Amino acid sequence: MCRLWGKIFKILVFLLFGLFVFAPAFAKCAGECPLGASFEGTESIGNHKTFVSISPAMTEIIYALGAEDSLLAVSNYCTYPNAAKEKEKIGSNYSINEEKVLKLRPDYILALDVSEALLNKFRRLKITPLCFKYPDIQSIYNNILTVGKLTGKEKKAKEVVDFSKQKIDFAKKKAQSEGRAGKRVLYLVQARPMITIGKKSFITDIIKQSGNYSVTESLAAYYPVILEEYAIKLKPDVVVLSHFTEIDEVKKFFPNTKIVKTDAEQNDIINRPGPRIYKGVEFFSGL
Amino acid sequence: MKKKGLIFLILFSGFILSLLLSLFFGLEEPFRGDSALILSMIRIPAVLKAIVAGSCLALSGMMLQTISKNPLADPYLTGLSSGAGLGIVLSILLFNGINYSIFGFLGALISACLVISLSGFSKFSITKLILIGLSLNLFASSVISFLILLNPDKAYSMTLILTGGFSSADISNKTLCLLFVILLFICALFIPKLNILRLDSRLVFQNEQGANKFNILFVILSAFLTSLAVYSAGILGFAGIICPLLVRLLLGSDARILFFGNILAGSTLLLIANFISNNLIYPMQIPLGVVVAIIGAPFFVFFLVKKGGAILK
Amino acid sequence: MIKIEELNFKYNDEIIFENADVEIPSGKITVILGPNGVGKTTLLKIITKSLKAQATKGFSFQNDFKKMFYLPQNASCPTGVSTFDYLSTVFFKNGWKWFLNESEKELVNKALYEVELFDKKDLNVENLSAGELQKANMALGLLSGADLFLLDEAVSNMDLINEIKIFNMLNKLLYKEDGGVTSVLIMHDINTAANFGEYFIGIKKGKKGKIVQARKDEFFTKENLKEIYGIDFEITNLNGKIYVQAVG
Known part of the structure; x- marks a missing residue:
């Protein structure tokens, strides 16, 4: 009898522990901040x-x-x-x-x-x-x-937004007319381990607005860590590196691919969701 | 004897299986085009690093557990992990993480030297070593936390790198193999002497109070092994504790047998962990250290509960 | 033979030995007697040089034994190792060998035979009984080439039969053909000690540094025992066999 209860207790504790371990998966919405x-x-x-x-x-x-x-x-x-x-x-x-x-x-x-x-x-x-x-x-x-x-400053705000929209439109059209659009871009935040941008990142949208295509846009995370071999299989046309990554670290995986390294200012522009965002789009459309 | 042979056979086939799996899983034409690039640039280095890191961690864990006669001893005992972590974090902060594994390697070696020299050569005691190592670990890990907090923009990549993984080290296959083989050769020379240290240390043979000499020797050797593991795979907790314990449960405590058992078990564990970390949520990667602990811990607890009497005695 | 003169030793400020003379004769079983805490183990540790005696002018330490082997009461043992492998450990100390050669294996077998464990050589050490384990440890001592065994309560906590077996074995070792092995034991059971010991060292309680040592027939007197333990004893001598009984 005592043994039976002991077993039941053990199982209960196991279940409880399992709940603890898997709770984060169910509770992912809890920490969202108000819009x-x-x-x-x-x-x-x-x-x-x-x-x-x-x-x-x-x-x-x-x-x-x-x-x-x-x-x-x-x-x-x-x-x-x-x-x-x-x-x-x-x-x-x-x-x-x-x-x-x-x-x-x-x-x-x-x-x-x-x-x-x-x-x-x-x-x-x-x-x-x-x-x-x-x-x-x-x-x-x-x-x-x-x-x-x-x-x-509502008026000024509207001006800023309209200016940005115009710039983006222009950059996209220019890229399309010059036949530079439609490139497959791999954006790497870091090379070792490979951190890239996923569906939730606004950089994916920046690349999209520039008329190009982010090869990792289907990954369901902000900054997914991906396998190097997956990156190779994606066959990107251009690899864009953040300013603190060395080209040599990536060159060996993409021997025949164009690799562009951003400088510190470009990196700030791309990574800051602010009024200079059109410059980010211009950067990607100019690839 | 028959049983041990069987266990070796199982370990060996597990090793070969995980090796083939890590090398060729999911590649259609292994030797052509992109697949060849993937194989030579990514998979072969990763497999090598897994074997090196796994064997080194397991061997160094075995040595430290034997000389301290304490199943809790792990390769990072001598303050290695936090020393390595500190080196890595500093390299990320100062040099944007270029070649951070070499800094991890150096950090590990320096902290090990510090702890070993502080615990004294003539009046060496393993308990003193453990306590000094523990203090250094606490000290260095606090510094690491502080540095991470000060640099939130790099916190993500620092945390990621500190959990360990194979993409880190930029070391050529040849150099790695060479270092590994040299270390293995030195280990093989000294391994039979580990059998002496499993005796009760109070059994004094007069004129031969040289057991301490061997103690220090094995501590130094294990520091080198662990540093190499840190170099090739970052800081991987747990593998260095469970592999030696598991192998001891299965194969007894003759260091000569354990030597080979640990090399096989350590490599297999890391190969399997690498495989899972690469393929479970493909194409994304789970940090290797996380996988090692997640598959290692339940597996080990199972064995401990089922037949742990031998090592708990 | 070991001969120590004017031994002085203290832990911090507590004096353990003061101008004590100790002698351990070769070829005899020597027993050290005395209450807890008088310094019996300390004496053994001074002999093995694990502890250092004070270097006074008159101090001298004379040792004729080649090698000593110290065995504590509850020596830990590894698990999952056969008795044979346990003993072969000794040979890894020097050189770079991975395996024993035939002559070394022969030596291990001989040592096993001498401690009467030959039939258990394939059994794992953790499965040996307490007495057998101590015998295996003594075989370690034999293999290491020791000709002086220092057994620190190594036969306490053992049942009567095992105790007698070990004493018989020690007696046999005294006359081993390739050089006898002298044993020094710390014991609490006075009667067993009186039965098997030949030479006795008594360390007195209360009077620090006083040592009584003598051959068996001279040692067992009411006065000596009272001085060592501080209580009265009754001693019966039956045809050379000595029986000791505490009184009150």
Whole structure:
């Protein structure tokens, strides 16, 4: 009898443990942050609100809209435009100086796709964090328009978006007329191990808008780690490397393929979902 | 004796099977076009690295477990893992991760030297070594966490690289094989002496208190083995603990037999883990270290519960 | 023979031996007696030089034995190794060999025969009984070429029959043809000690550094035992056999 109960107990514990192990698979939606787009319907909030940006791209948007006066502080990684480097610094995602934030007392924190835990940190300080998402170029436009509403610069925001749209359209058409479009692009964030971009990354959309095609666009992750042999089998026309990857590390896998290495500035442009996004499209369409 | 022969046969066929699987699975025409490129550029180096890393980890685990008479001893005992990790993280931060495995290798060697020299040559004691190694591990891993937190933009790639994998090392097959064969040869010279160290250390043979000499020798040898493993596959936890224990459960504790058993078992484990990490969610890759622990742990616990008496005694 | 003169030893500030003289004769079974904590094991460790005695002026250590072998009470043993392989370990110490040659195998077999374990040579060591394991360990000592065994309570915790067997074996080893093996034992059972021992070293309780040593017939007196253990004993001598009984 005792043995039986012991066995049942063991099985129960096993099941419980299994639940623990597989729970993350079921609970993947739990940590999603609220969309910035929820402000779309709201009235113009006016230009007397103040902000702290913890994302380089959001800082760029603020500057592009000419609303930098309302920006009290930025993160350590906000390096563009140059004027942003002069702003007060409050650390980065993993090491926010909460005391500084509290002293500055901004109305909003502008964040880009950060964890719920970090957002809660600001909520405890009684400061509203706004978390923006950027799955594709259209959502980046929406972000720009939303920031325009928040800062009272709606007109400027619309101009920025329209300008970007025109530029992208032009680049795409030019590439098509010159017969450069339709290339199979492999974008590598890192060579060892090979990290690339998947379906969820906005860079996939950038490549698509440029008239080319990202060979890894079907992979269901932001930054999937892929097998080198899979990369070879994909037979890309162009391999694009981030600025900190050496061409030699990849050359041996693609002996007859064009390999392009981005420089630090291009890398920032491609990886920041901000107002310079059209330059990223121009880069890919010019391949 | 018959039983041991059978176990060797099973181990060997498992090794060959996993070798063939890792080399040729999913290739239509193995020696032409892209497939040939894949085979020569990716699969053969990976298989070599798996064999080297697996055997080195298992052998070094066996040595340390025997001399410390403690089944918990693992190759990273001497503070190697965190030393290697620190080297890797620094190379990513300072040199954008170019050739980071050489930094891992150096970090591992330096930390091992530090721990071994701190634990003293004349008054060497394995307990002291373990404790100093533990302290260094804690120290270095805290520094690693701190460095990762300071550089969130590289946190993803750092965490990924620290879990280990075969794509890392940019070492030519020849050099790797040469180093491996040299180390194996040195091991083979000293392996029979490991049998002395399984005796109770209190059995003093006068004028021959040289057991300590062998202790230090094996610690140094295992540090070299582990560093080579780190060079070829990054920091892979677990393989260095379970392989020696499993082989000891199956083959007894004659170091001469265990030597071959560990080489076979270690390579097989990593080959299988490599195969799974490459093919389970193809075309994406699961970090190798994760796979080793996920397949290794349940397998090992099963054996431990079923027939673990021998090593727990 | 071992002869130590003016032995001084202390742990930190606690004096264990003070100007003690110790003698261990060759060709006899020597027994060390005394209560717990008086320094019996310390004495053995000083003899094996695991512990260093104070270097005073009069200190001298004279040793005629070629090699010593120290065996503790509960020696650990490896698992999954046959007794034969366990013993052959000794030969790996020097040189670079992987396998024993025929003459070395012969030596192992001989040692097994001498400790009466020849029929168990293919059995795994972890399956030997406590007594057999200690015998196997003594065979290790024989193979290492020791002619002095230091057995630290190595036969305690053993049943009567095994104890007697081991003593018979030790007696036989004294007269081995290629050089006898002298044994020194630390024991608690005074009667067994009196039965098998020939030479006795008693370390006194309370009076640090005092050692009584003598041949069997001179050692077993009421006065000596009272001095060593601090209680009274009754000693019966029946045709040379000595029986000791504690009183009160």
